Amino acid sequence: MLTILFDGIAYGMLLFVLACGLAVTLGLMNFVNLAHGSFAMAGGYVALVVVNDMGWPFSLGLVAAFVSAAALGALLERTLYVHVYNKSHLDQVLFTIGLVFMSVAAVDYVMGSQQQFIRIPAALQGQFDVFGIGMSKYRLLIIAICGVITIALQLALLSTRFGSQLRASVDDQRVARGLGVNVGVVFAVTFALGSGLAGLGGALGAEILGLDPIFPLKYMIYFLIVVTVGGSSSITAPFFASILLGIGDVAGKYYVPKLGAFVIYTIMIIVLIIRPQGLFAHGRAR
């Protein structure tokens, strides 16, 4: 029981790191980015290559995943995404689905279609036994890393200059621009940061979620659930949504394996019917 809770929290934390970039672009900037999972997959595969093939240590692999996914995000944001911000939602959907298809086929071409795993150092394998609860070391690491990231993000958003600039740009682009905020740069940095975190999540989660070319399609719905169910009021809402989703999914798969992912989708639809703005939204008029 507690092990399920623990696994669920680790899973939820992971989902949060994967999805928090999307929470900003989709939740705050109102840009429908279905290709978010592609960045996570990119990070995962970079980590896979540098750790398994080039023999880098696992920690450096994580860094490489973050940096490469962030660079990819920045590049695509500046060259492609920037033209699509002001288009209709339909265009955004088509554009990002196109990116997903391209990334799936490209990764399939380069890396092959089978599922792959990153080699984890021996120190992280095995589990602790605390009060009879089996806690896997690797999951503990995930919780630690993701916890630090969450707190850092919350602090960055609320009490740094960049955080205020971002919130201002999101609330009202024109006024922010009038006050001298370079909205384009703010969005680009945010997008890169979000993609980088997704890449990090992809690398960390390769062990739990698996890594194969259809990753972006398989987990797209999960990221979207985190953002829409959480609502877009702050970084904490998607955080709680992902923890809930993580626990719900793990528990659902454990107790009623027959139903599988059915539970999650049903919960999502019900939440969206009752509260279209998200569970934790404060009824903001947006």
Next chain:
Amino acid sequence: MSSVSRPLSAEIASRLITRARWSPLEIAFWIAAFATIYLFPEHHLILTEIVIWGLFALSIDLILGYAGIISLGQAAFFGFGAYVAGLLAKHGIMTEPVLALIASGLAAAVLGFLTSFLVLRGSDLTRLMVTLGVALVLRELANRFPQITGGADGLQGVTIDPVLGQFRFDLYGYTAYVYSLIVLFVLFVIARRIVRSPFGLSLVAIKGNPLRSAAVGIAVNWRLVAIYTIAAAYAGIAGALLTQTTAFASLEGFAFDRSADGLLVLIIGGTGYLYGGLIGALIFRFAHDYLASITPQYWQFWIGLILVIIVLVGRERIGSWLDPVRTLADRIGAWRASRRPRALGATPEGGGQP
């Protein structure tokens, strides 16, 4: 007041009738479509596929092009219709294909009606999520009850009886193609009638501005429910056609790819004039074949690239490659209308009096 409004309403009615008249180009389009039965006898299998894609894209056009609802889950109804048709035939409940087709369409319509209330709420994003979620739930259900649906192996052992008890499905797909084409034509005529009616115009108004439409007395929600239900029936019939012509139904019917490809087909042809889906299906299928012949496994990459380019270049500009043709059709229509003597003898420029 009433003396002004009566000729005005008559004038409006006559304009609607003029708008709804078949233009020579449309007639030519359908003659060409039916001519393919004799012109390309060796391509009937692929043509059947095109017809089914066209019908599916038509159903998306009804909700996207006319009512402005973005859906990522139209495959829900496609797959549902496919399984209903498959199960009806497999268990011998309804063996006559035309009746089974209608039954599948009705079943999908019921599902569409029930889920339409989910789509009414919220923004574009919520709609995306809910439609996507409905398709995923259905796929998951079909996957989890293999004793009914055959699970991941698909529904096997389906045998389809001859159409109307007369025309047996043959190996070369001749019956299948003629049957699909007739179904498409009938459904197209109905769809055309729907969107040219005042009801269809009210949908366009809702797409333009829901708030103002409500203010001029259009029951926005019920209109959306209605068109969503109709579109669901269309998608269900498309799915049922696939089952009947291939004697097989699989989880693929519910796949996200199908919804996404359906959108792509529609976008290639252009939204909001019904022919977009049909023309798009033709182009999509041949592009698909061509790409698959170059890079068998990775054609999806090129499909993705096409999507990205379409958006970056601008959908309006892509869709407008057909504009000269449409303008020509309009001109011919206008010319024919002007030659016709005014039936009403009303003032030519309609309701000029204050």
